[in-house]
Amino acid sequence: MDRYRVKPGMRVDLSAWDTKDRSAFDGDKSAGKEAAKDSNRRLEALQELLYAESKQRVLVVLQAMDTGGKDGVIRHVFEGVNPQGVNVAGFKVPSKVELAHDYLWRVHQKTPGKGEIAIFNRSHYEDVLVVRVHNLVPDAVWSRRYDHINAFERMLADEGTVILKFFLHISKEEQRERLQARLDEPDKRWKFSLGDLDERKLWDDYIAVYEDVLSKTSTEWAPWYVVPADRKWYRNLVIGTVLTEVLEGLDMQRPEFEGDPGSIVVA
Numbered sequence: 001m002d003r004y005r006v007k008p009g010m011r012v013d014l015s016a017w018d019t020k021d022r023s024a025f026d027g028d029k030s031a032g033k034e035a036a037k038d039s040n041r042r043l044e045a046l047q048e049l050l051y052a053e054s055k056q057r058v059l060v061v062l063q064a065m066d067t068g069g070k071d072g073v074i075r076h077v078f079e080g081v082n083p084q085g086v087n088v089a090g091f092k093v094p095s096k097v098e099l100a101h102d103y104l105w106r107v108h109q110k111t112p113g114k115g116e117i118a119i120f121n122r123s124h125y126e127d128v129l130v131v132r133v134h135n136l137v138p139d140a141v142w143s144r145r146y147d148h149i150n151a152f153e154r155m156l157a158d159e160g161t162v163i164l165k166f167f168l169h170i171s172k173e174e175q176r177e178r179l180q181a182r183l184d185e186p187d188k189r190w191k192f193s194l195g196d197l198d199e200r201k202l203w204d205d206y207i208a209v210y211e212d213v214l215s216k217t218s219t220e221w222a223p224w225y226v227v228p229a230d231r232k233w234y235r236n237l238v239i240g241t242v243l244t245e246v247l248e249g250l251d252m253q254r255p256e257f258e259g260d261p262g263s264i265v266v267a
Contacts, residue, residue: 001242004225006218012211012226019171021228026236032233036076039240044080046247049116051085053252054115057161061120063213064168065127065206066196068176069229070121073168076232077240078119087112090121103127103145104152111156124149125213133205146216157221162246165222166239167214168229172203206218 001024006012025032050056062070074088091109098106104124112118128145131137153163170178179200182192199206218224225242229235 001225001238001245004227004238004242004264006214006224006226008170008219008223010215010218014169014207014211014214014226017169017226017228019169019174019228019230022231022234024241025234029231029233032237036233036237038239039237040077040079041082042244043078043240043247044082046163046252047081047085049252049254050117050247050250051082051115051129052254054255055160056252057110057114058104058117058243058247058252059120059156059161059163060117061123061125061163061165062168063123063125063166063210064229065170065175065203067175067182067201068168068170069232070168071164072232074119074121075238076236077243081117085115086117086119088119088121091126104148108152112161114160115217124152125217128213129206129207129209132209133202146213150222151218153217153219153222162250163222164242164246165218165224166242167210167224167226168235169226170229172200174230175200175203238244 003024021175022032025035043261050058062073064070078086087110091107094103094106107120107124110118110120128142128149132142179192179196182188214224215228225238227235227238
């Protein structure tokens with residue numbers, strides 16, 4: 001999956017990243033879904049081991065254009081994983097209390113503790129994305145935040161947090177189809193907002209800003225992955241595979257049992 005990782009210092013041009021790519025998997029969609037399920041089963045066992053060891057932390061950051069599939073990733077990639085050790089945080093418009101603090105204040109409170117996986121459905125990157133596209137803060141403010149974020153993530157990594165960041169890369173045509181599906185299907189209509197159409201008009205602006213974010217904040221300690229997301233099954237397979245491979249590389253160990261289990265009789 002290294003083909004999807006943004007190397008530090010690399011200048012990202014998203015037009016060169018195929019949203020329909022499936023080059024890491026030679027099988028068909030059916031086989032791909034089975035492979036994703038296998039990855040999910042591995043992740044379930046690894047999460048239990050992470051929780052039992054209670055020494056390391058994992059932060060998963062999900063960013064995407066509207067309809068990119070963040071909710072779908074959480075629902076499918078983490079299906080069956082014990083919710084006791086997984087926390088999901090969504091970062092929408094800041095509250096008055098949050099605005100009274102620095103922009104990372106609300107984020108730091110949601111980072112994972114030992115043995116936990118935290119999933120950010122949107123994240124601190126909104127403060128260099130939305131605020132820039134909509135001109136909510138001066139250029140001098142958002143431009144220095146790249147260094148803040150890199151330093152923040154470096155601190156988390158130094159303290160034992162494994163950070164994996166995924167940009168779910170969909171095409172503009174795929175977004176059009178997904179928005180239309182929300183209108184056409186009664187069960188999905190609640191997801192549709194007229195504001196989505198306003199944001200869609202800013203597609204090119206968002207892509208340009210995402211290219212900046214990916215180029216300036218993919219580091220050795222907190223890499224970005226550009227995930228082809230037009231095919232949902234492949235999106236899930238890529239993210240699940242990255243997660244399991246990274247967790248398997250943590251050399252996690254189950255805690256040693258204190259005492260002699262053979263000498264204990266449960267009455």
